[in-house]
Amino acid sequence: MTDHPKSHTPKDSHYARLRRAHRDQAGGAAPQATRPQKPQHAGKPTPADRVRLYGIHTVQAALANPRRRLMQLHVTRNALNRLELDEASPPCPIEIVEPRFLDQELGSDAVHQGVLLETAPLQAARLTDLAETDLVLVLDQVTDPHNVGAILRSAVAFGAGAVVTTSRHSPQESGVLAKSASGALELIAYVQVTNLADALEDLKARGFRTIGLDSAGEAELEPALDGGRLALVLGSEGKGLRQKTRDTVDVLARLEVPGAIRSLNVSNAAAVSLYAARRHLAK
Numbered sequence: 001m002t003d004h005p006k007s008h009t010p011k012d013s014h015y016a017r018l019r020r021a022h023r024d025q026a027g028g029a030a031p032q033a034t035r036p037q038k039p040q041h042a043g044k045p046t047p048a049d050r051v052r053l054y055g056i057h058t059v060q061a062a063l064a065n066p067r068r069r070l071m072q073l074h075v076t077r078n079a080l081n082r083l084e085l086d087e088a089s090p091p092c093p094i095e096i097v098e099p100r101f102l103d104q105e106l107g108s109d110a111v112h113q114g115v116l117l118e119t120a121p122l123q124a125a126r127l128t129d130l131a132e133t134d135l136v137l138v139l140d141q142v143t144d145p146h147n148v149g150a151i152l153r154s155a156v157a158f159g160a161g162a163v164v165t166t167s168r169h170s171p172q173e174s175g176v177l178a179k180s181a182s183g184a185l186e187l188i189a190y191v192q193v194t195n196l197a198d199a200l201e202d203l204k205a206r207g208f209r210t211i212g213l214d215s216a217g218e219a220e221l222e223p224a225l226d227g228g229r230l231a232l233v234l235g236s237e238g239k240g241l242r243q244k245t246r247d248t249v250d251v252l253a254r255l256e257v258p259g260a261i262r263s264l265n266v267s268n269a270a271a272v273s274l275y276a277a278r279r280h281l282a283k
Contacts, residue, residue: 043107051121052175054102054112056082061183062117063091068186069120074102079114092117110175121173125162125189127202133161134281136208137274138233140196140245142266145171147237149180150267155188158274162189164203164231166196197248203231210249212241213273215263217252221273224253225280232273237266 046052050071053062060083062068070092075083077096087094102112130136137155142148148163148171155163170192171177178185193199200210208231211224233249235241246252255264255272264272 041108043110044105049120050118051173052106053117053119053178054106054110054115054175055179056113056115057183058178059083059115059117061186062119065186067122071118071120074116076114083115106175111179125191127191127199129189130162130206134229135160135277136162136164136203136231137270138164138200138231139170140233140235140241141166141169142234142236143169143171145174145177146180147267149177151270152181152184152188152190154267154271154274156184158278160188160274162191164191164193164199167192167194197244200248204250212246212249212252213255213269214241214246214252215254217254219251219253220256221253221276224251225277228281230277230281232277234266234270
């Protein structure tokens with residue numbers, strides 16, 4: 001039995017060495033093909049006289065809010081079925097669109113779920129509207145609309161009557177804020193004030209005990225809860241409460257946490273403190 005003849009020649013070996021040397025110099029094996037990335041874009045600017053709301057829960061809540069002045073609903077056929085609207089008697093003009101239209105209008109980051117509602121901004125709420133409220137949240141320059149939206153949702157869940165923020169250094173009504181609130185923006189007063197210290201004095205005059213949440217507070221939160229009306233004051237992440245706010249509240253209190261991480265995200269801290277406050281008020 002004879003061996004099979006070799007299938008390559010010295011010339012073949014030479015070219016193989018050249019190919020290996022080229023790959024090594026180029027950094028190894030040829031790169032694998034990657035999936036093309038979806039182009040990113042910011043969407044079109046929102047006109048000054050309106051707000052663009054998106055997402056099924058957000059839009060459903062807005063459509064059900066009698067305080068909303070509705071302008072136009074852009075919606076895919078599938079999303080319209082989910083909204084369960086009567087097309088014969090719609091609450092506002094409806095335009096059936098394709099998803100790519102909403103992508104272009106809102107931008108690639110918006111999770112619109114096939115629906116875009118154009119409305120006028122809600123009428124501004126005021127501290128004088130809080131006559132029957134026993135629990136409010138006050139935010140000292142919390143700027144992230146995702147955090148404020150989550151706080152609005154928790155405030156509604158625990159029966160707070162308002163979320164009070166500053167006119168500057170806090171998010172205005174927007175699609176991002178409303179989407180993060182998942183409908184809560186329609187169910188609670190969102191009060192924006194010019195001077196937070198003056199607003200806290202106003203709340204005190206209305207019988208609210210003002211409690212600033214601070215990791216270095218001298219009291220734990222639960223013992224600091226007193227009286228029948230409570231205003232919980234939370235500061236921005238990183239900076240916390242401003243000194244003027246710290247000087248104005250009735251008491252600085254801390255959330256006592258036993259774990260290795262000693263502080264919470266502001267929206268989580270809001271939810272925990274709302275739970276404690278509601279338990280106190282229920283007694």
